[in-house]
Amino acid sequence: MIGGLHEECGVFGVWGVPHAAELTYYALHSLQHRGQEGCGIVSVGEDGQLRRVKGLGLVSKVFDGSHLAQLPGNCAIGHVRYSTAGGGGIENVQPFFFRHHTGDFALAHNGNIVNSYELRRELEDMGSLFHATSDSEILAHLIKKSTFSQNDPRIFSIVEALNRLEGAFAFLIMTKNRIYAARDKYGFRPLSLGRLGDGYVVSSETCAFGAVGAEFIRDLEPGEVVTIDHHGLRCRKYSDSIRHAMCAMEYIYFSRPDSDIESRNVHTFRRETGRLLATEAPADADIVVGVPDSSLSAAMGYSDVSGLPYEMGLIKNKYIARTFIQPSQELRDKGVKMKLSPVRSIIAGKRVVLIDDSIVRGTTSLRIVRMLREAGANEVHVRIASPPIKYPCFYGVDISTYEELLCASRTVEQAREAIEADSLAFLSEQALFDAGKRADLCLACFNGKYPTPLFTAIENANKDGKF
Ligand code: SF4
Numbered sequence: 001m002i003g004g005l006h007e008e009c010g011v012f013g014v015w016g017v018p019h020a021a022e023l024t025y026y027a028l029h030s031l032q033h034r035g036q037e038g039c040g041i042v043s044v045g046e047d048g049q050l051r052r053v054k055g056l057g058l059v060s061k062v063f064d065g066s067h068l069a070q071l072p073g074n075c076a077i078g079h080v081r082y083s084t085a086g087g088g089g090i091e092n093v094q095p096f097f098f099r100h101h102t103g104d105f106a107l108a109h110n111g112n113i114v115n116s117y118e119l120r121r122e123l124e125d126m127g128s129l130f131h132a133t134s135d136s137e138i139l140a141h142l143i144k145k146s147t148f149s150q151n152d153p154r155i156f157s158i159v160e161a162l163n164r165l166e167g168a169f170a171f172l173i174m175t176k177n178r179i180y181a182a183r184d185k186y187g188f189r190p191l192s193l194g195r196l197g198d199g200y201v202v203s204s205e206t207c208a209f210g211a212v213g214a215e216f217i218r219d220l221e222p223g224e225v226v227t228i229d230h231h232g233l234r235c236r237k238y239s240d241s242i243r244h245a246m247c248a249m250e251y252i253y254f255s256r257p258d259s260d261i262e263s264r265n266v267h268t269f270r271r272e273t274g275r276l277l278a279t280e281a282p283a284d285a286d287i288v289v290g291v292p293d294s295s296l297s298a299a300m301g302y303s304d305v306s307g308l309p310y311e312m313g314l315i316k317n318k319y320i321a322r323t324f325i326q327p328s329q330e331l332r333d334k335g336v337k338m339k340l341s342p343v344r345s346i347i348a349g350k351r352v353v354l355i356d357d358s359i360v361r362g363t364t365s366l367r368i369v370r371m372l373r374e375a376g377a378n379e380v381h382v383r384i385a386s387p388p389i390k391y392p393c394f395y396g397v398d399i400s401t402y403e404e405l406l407c408a409s410r411t412v413e414q415a416r417e418a419i420e421a422d423s424l425a426f427l428s429e430q431a432l433f434d435a436g437k438r439a440d441l442c443l444a445c446f447n448g449k450y451p452t453p454l455f456t457a458i459e460n461a462n463k464d465g466k467f
Contacts, residue, residue, distance in 0.1 A: 009094070009110040009396070010034030011191075012208055013077040013172045015179045015228040016199025021071035024078035027201070027208035028059045033256060034110070034204060035082035038062070038093035042106035043076040048176040050104045054093045074199070075179065077172045079108040082398070092134040095172075102150050105175045109136035110204055111168035111189045112396035115455040119164060139171060155180070155227060159238040162225060166452050168247070168395035170204060170220075178229035185239040186451045187222030188247050188395050188442055190261045193233075200228045205259040219262050245442040245451040248432050249397060252386045253294050253357050264436050267297045272435035273385040273427055274301020274355060281425030282306060283381040285351040289313030291368060292340070298385035299355040308353060313346045314368070340368065348376030354421075358386045360399065362406030365419040373420075382421040387429050387446040388412070394454055399445050 010031030014020040021043040028039055039062050040054025051071055055062035059080065079094040095108040113119070116135035119142065124130070128141040142164055146157035158173065158180055168188030173180040181202045183191045194201040194214035201214045209216055220226060223239035247254075250261055257267035277298065288308045290299025293316060303310035317339055352372055359365050369380045388407030393399040402408050407415050416424035429443055444450045 009082065009108075010080045010204040011077065011108045011110050011170055011172050011202070012079075012204065013075075013108075013174065013179050013181065013202040013228075014196070014199065014212075015075050015201075016230070017196050017201075018074055020074050020076035021078075022068050023196070023201075023212045024076045025059065025063050025068060026211045027203060028078045028080050030208040030211040030256070031080050031204055032059055034254065035080035038081045038090065039079060040093050040095050041071055041076055041078040042095045042097055042174060043071040043073040044174065044176050045073040050097060050106055050174070050176065052095065052097045052106065054090070054095070056090055056093065075174060077106055077108050077174045077179065079110075089133075091132045092136075094136060095174075096132070096137055096140065098140050098144075100144065103175050103177075105140070105173055107136065107140050107174075108172045109139070110170045110191075110396065111184065112394060113138060113165050113169065114167035114394050114452055115165070116167075118455055139165065139169075139173075143173075155225070155236065158182070158225060159236065162238050166455065172202060178227055180225055180227055181220060182225040182238070183220045183222055185223035185242045186245045186442070187243060187262075188245060188451075190246065190250060190255070190259075191220045192260075193217045193220060193226065200233065202226075202228075205255055205261075207256040207259040210258065216260070243451060244438065244440040246436075246438075246440075247395065247397070248386070248436075248441045248443050249358075249393075249445070251432075251436060254397075257293075257297055262438070264438070269435050270294075270297030270357070270385065271301035271304070273431060274298035274303075275305045276301075276431040276435060277355070277383050277385050277425075277427045278302045278305035280428060280431065281383055283353045283383065283423060283425075285353045285379065285381055287311045287313065287346070287350050288353045288355060289347075289372075291354065291356045292316040295355050295357045295385065298357060302353065302355050302383065306353070311343075311346050313343050313352060313372070315341050315343060317341065340371065342371050342375035344375045347372055350377055351379040351381070352377045353381045353383055355383050355385060357384070358389060359384055359406050359415070359419075360389055361404050362415065362419050365406075365421075369420050379422040381423045382416075382419060382425075384424070384426045386432065387426050387443070388415070389445050391445050391448045393445050394450065395442070395444075395452075397445075 012027040038056045042052040053067045095106040113135040123141045142161035143157045148156045169184045170189040170191040171182045194209045196214040223242040227234040251269045255266045288303045290296040390408045
């Protein structure tokens with residue numbers, strides 16, 4: 001899929017390793033696909049001071065050598081952001097940095113809190129003033145409004161605060177003495193732990209471990225908070241009601257193919273969905289073409305089982321400015337033409353099976369089908385390596401309003417007509433479980449079964465026309 005969906009964020013943390021900010025900088029490059037609108041790093045120097053650099057734009061734009069020199073120390077957390085909840089703007093770029101007489105701290109968050117409206121109102125009524133419009137600040141205020149005394153260990157307040165949150169989150173909190181890493185009790189967003197030298201790293205995706213030379217230890221469990229400090233690691237379950245409802249879109253589209261999520265490599269997952277798709281929805285055709293980059297693994301899988309040759313029929317221009325995937329329809333439309341080119345000598349005169357990972361609005365699919373026909377394809381059979389997306393996401397993924405979703409109110413045949421394909425078929429939900437070798441996943445944008453209560457998220461969605 002080209003420019004259809006966006007993840008909210010990626011987080012990375014380092015504890016106990018020299019040049020921590022520099023390592024975080026390299027790691028954020030690896031996580032850049034999770035957010036391009038802003039990024040930041042906070043480090044703790046030997047003097048115990050927390051220092052921050054953040055800005056709007058790509059990691060390579062916000063940071064240069066001089067910025068990294070302003071961030072000394074062995075500990076750091078970083079963040080890349082794509083705005084969904086709270087909108088864009090520098091005030092929403094993380095990590096957030098809080099000054100408090102009991103000790104300064106920084107916070108970075110990936111996901112979306114579905115009871116943020118209620119919590120924000122409650123906290124404001126108790127005197128909290130929020131700097132940003134995103135919901136990520138709420139955890140910091142909950143920690144400081146804890147019923148525990150300031151003399152009690154901070155982890156008590158953190159556990160109490162985490163138990164108030166509903167929704168999807170991976171949080172990193174850094175004080176001058178330690179990093180706390182926490183994952184929501186449903187396990188929507190990935191968060192992995194690694195070893196680097198004498199210290200530790202935490203990352204939204206394991207691909208960042210490769211970038212800094214870290215060794216994977218394990219994934220954080222849903223409902224777990226890990227404390228990292230000079231004593232080492234301490235792990236604590238903060239909730240008993242846990243699920244393993246990982247966002248299926250992490251496997252299907254967001255995460256990098258070289259990342260492993262809960263013991264399943266992303267490329268391997270996608271290739272398996274392609275294999276299952278070929279079994280569930282065969283096509284009478286000559287070649288298999290994937291939409292680069294996220295659908296190439298599924299296209300290989302489809303080719304494996306169908307016996308049709310896998311061809312590079314579409315080429316992605318890697319050097320288009322990221323401004324073409326900013327969140328506006330007009331820019332997205334331009335982006336498709338600029339980003340993809342058909343290879344005429346491969347396409348002309350062929351019956352093409354076009355593999356895409358998902359369909360959101362369908363406008364991109366329509367353009368690609370037309371592009372292939374203009375390049376001389378005799379037939380274009382579209383096969384989607386996921387079920388039809390019919391419902392909005394409340395967990396930090398920019399899935400558009402109900403009216404904009406191609407499949408929300410159309411049959412498969414109507415969707416086929418809308419994208420002008422010769423045939424169209426989708427993967428089953430069961431195939432996603434089989435490809436992931438797992439029994440639980442969040443599939444809410446496909447089937448409307450939201451793993452959490454939605455609080456006023458539903459009411460707000462109604463106002464926005466999401467339902
Ligand atoms: S609703 Fe869809 S995009 Fe959102 S968390 Fe669930 S699977 Fe992911």
